Amino acid sequence: MSEPPCHDGDGGPREACGLVGIFGHPRAAERVFYGLFALQHRGQESAGIAVRSSRGLTGHTGMGLACDIFTAAALAGLEGDAAIGHVRYSTTGSSNLRNAQPLLVDYARGQLAVGHNGNLVNAALLRKELEASGSIFQTTTDSEIIIQLMARPFNGSFEEVVANVMRRIQGAYSLAMLTPDALIGVRDPRGFRPLSLGSLDGAWILSSETCAFDLIGAQFIRDIEPGEIVVIDKRGPRSVRFGPAVRPARCIFEYVYFARPDSTIWGRTCHTVRKQLGRQLAAEHPAKADLVVAVPDSGSSAALGFSEASGIPFEFAYIRNHYVGRTFIAPSQVDRDLKVRVKLNVMPAVVKDKRMVIVDDSIIRGTTTLGRIAELKRAGAREVHMRVSSPPTRFPCFYGVDFPSPDQLVAARMPISDIQRFLRADSLGYLSLEGMTAACGGGDGFCRACYDGVYPIPPEELVAKECMERQRSDAVQAPALPAGPDGKAARTPRRGNPVRPSFSTQPREQR
Numbered sequence: 001m002s003e004p005p006c007h008d009g010d011g012g013p014r015e016a017c018g019l020v021g022i023f024g025h026p027r028a029a030e031r032v033f034y035g036l037f038a039l040q041h042r043g044q045e046s047a048g049i050a051v052r053s054s055r056g057l058t059g060h061t062g063m064g065l066a067c068d069i070f071t072a073a074a075l076a077g078l079e080g081d082a083a084i085g086h087v088r089y090s091t092t093g094s095s096n097l098r099n100a101q102p103l104l105v106d107y108a109r110g111q112l113a114v115g116h117n118g119n120l121v122n123a124a125l126l127r128k129e130l131e132a133s134g135s136i137f138q139t140t141t142d143s144e145i146i147i148q149l150m151a152r153p154f155n156g157s158f159e160e161v162v163a164n165v166m167r168r169i170q171g172a173y174s175l176a177m178l179t180p181d182a183l184i185g186v187r188d189p190r191g192f193r194p195l196s197l198g199s200l201d202g203a204w205i206l207s208s209e210t211c212a213f214d215l216i217g218a219q220f221i222r223d224i225e226p227g228e229i230v231v232i233d234k235r236g237p238r239s240v241r242f243g244p245a246v247r248p249a250r251c252i253f254e255y256v257y258f259a260r261p262d263s264t265i266w267g268r269t270c271h272t273v274r275k276q277l278g279r280q281l282a283a284e285h286p287a288k289a290d291l292v293v294a295v296p297d298s299g300s301s302a303a304l305g306f307s308e309a310s311g312i313p314f315e316f317a318y319i320r321n322h323y324v325g326r327t328f329i330a331p332s333q334v335d336r337d338l339k340v341r342v343k344l345n346v347m348p349a350v351v352k353d354k355r356m357v358i359v360d361d362s363i364i365r366g367t368t369t370l371g372r373i374a375e376l377k378r379a380g381a382r383e384v385h386m387r388v389s390s391p392p393t394r395f396p397c398f399y400g401v402d403f404p405s406p407d408q409l410v411a412a413r414m415p416i417s418d419i420q421r422f423l424r425a426d427s428l429g430y431l432s433l434e435g436m437t438a439a440c441g442g443g444d445g446f447c448r449a450c451y452d453g454v455y456p457i458p459p460e461e462l463v464a465k466e467c468m469e470r471q472r473s474d475a476v477q478a479p480a481l482p483a484g485p486d487g488k489a490a491r492t493p494r495r496g497n498p499v500r501p502s503f504s505t506q507p508r509e510q511r
């Protein structure tokens with residue numbers, strides 16, 4: 001699967017969001033802006049910054065990319081010494097300006113800005129409950145539930161209020177919050193999504209990924225722990241735990257695909273992990289070939305690892321067009337092959353008469369991979385052996401990744417032998433679940449539900465991206481999930497009234 005391009009608005013599964021926060025820097029909003037720039041791959045639909053100044057909290061949000069929203073004039077209006085920023089891809093609630101984050105409110109305790117990465121699995125039930133007791137929602141995001149719960153009467157310090165709210169919500173959430181007094185970072189008890197703490201010239205920084213620290217010259221200090229609230233104010237950071245330790249469920253897909261290769265997530269640099277995935281893949285699925293090539297850019301690290309382990313030379317077979325703007329609209333009659341070639345072009349001089357191994361991180365719908373293999377063959381490749389540096393993606397994600405529905409996941413619809421025939425590949429090999437886990441450091445502290453259908457937190461309801469818009473409509477029975485590798489149906493626990501599943505049913509790029 002090629003990496004989601006910055007400007008063209010299509011691509012495969014999308015991350016729910018990226019977060020940056022800074023406390024104690026005279027140009028806080030500007031630093032946050034650069035941090036968002038580094039995290040743009042985590043969300044391209046909207047972006048926002050909230051800043052603290054002597055006037056209290058103010059903010060600016062917009063639709064599109066951070067670089068388009070935060071002009072010099074917009075940044076000049078965001079003076080202050082503490083700020084949080086957010087880039088969004090919508091996984092709950094529509095993509096519109098009202099849902100752009102950080103959400104900024106005035107409430108009984110003062111002002112509060114919240115940015116959220118992840119998905120709450122009990123969002124629909126909580127919203128129903130809150131509305132029944134008088135809450136009026138301004139957005140259709142699950143993130144606003146956190147604000148509504150913060151506003152409920154509760155006797156205690158600010159930390160105790162936050163901890164109390166965190167005990168009510170369930171699911172995946174890394175949060176950056178800002179008040180007139182403090183910057184707050186939170187990770188859910190299972191730690192699905194990353195969030196790290198850093199420092200810069202005496203200021204404190206939070207970021208979803210360390211690549212943002214690198215860009216703004218900050219030093220990485222440590223990860224925020226699962227189940228930890230870090231409150232940073234003029235006295236510095238202090239830590240609060242809000243629940244008993246539970247088994248972590250870090251999203252393994254961050255390593256496979258989402259996080260930038262130069263980010264260090266949970267102690268490991270993604271490029272290094274991806275190379276190890278490629279080495280493991282070569283051991284599990286060797287091929288007799290002349291060249292190893294990558295689908296740029298997401299397959300590159302794994303292809304290098306495959307090449308190193310197999311001794312087969314790595315080559316560049318594709319040239320990427322970096323100028324495909326989001327304004328590019330394929331003419332309605334254009335054939336799919338042409339659409340694929342707009343972004344990546346094969347070099348026949350490299351592939352002609354060669355036996356090729358092509359490495360990618362995932363196959364989602366399969367149609368883009370079909371196009372890539374057809375291109376290589378058209379350019380003269382003698383054999384094309386497809387290798388995938390993760391197991392077959394068979395199940396949807398309820399924790400902040402927007403996969404297509406199971407009936408669009410090629411591995412949920414057919415066995416691997418049929419996928420190979422469908423792709424017209426000379427051979428096809430997926431990395432095993434065990435091999436992927438070992439390459440990512442081993443242990444049982446990962447969520448791998450999109451591969452094995454074992455959900456660390458059963459969703460209270462099968463929550464649709466649009467569920468907040470549909471709160472008042474009749475409940476809709478969700479379709480059954482596909483069978484797992486053992487032939488049994490995946491766990492689909494349903495409490496309350498099921499609404500539609502949390503995966504998008506909107507058409508995306510055919511993959």
Ligand code: SF4
Pocket residue numbers: 192250251252253254396397398399400401447448449450451
């Ligand atoms: Fe990550 Fe997959 Fe788990 Fe979602 S289901 S959190 S994408 S590993």
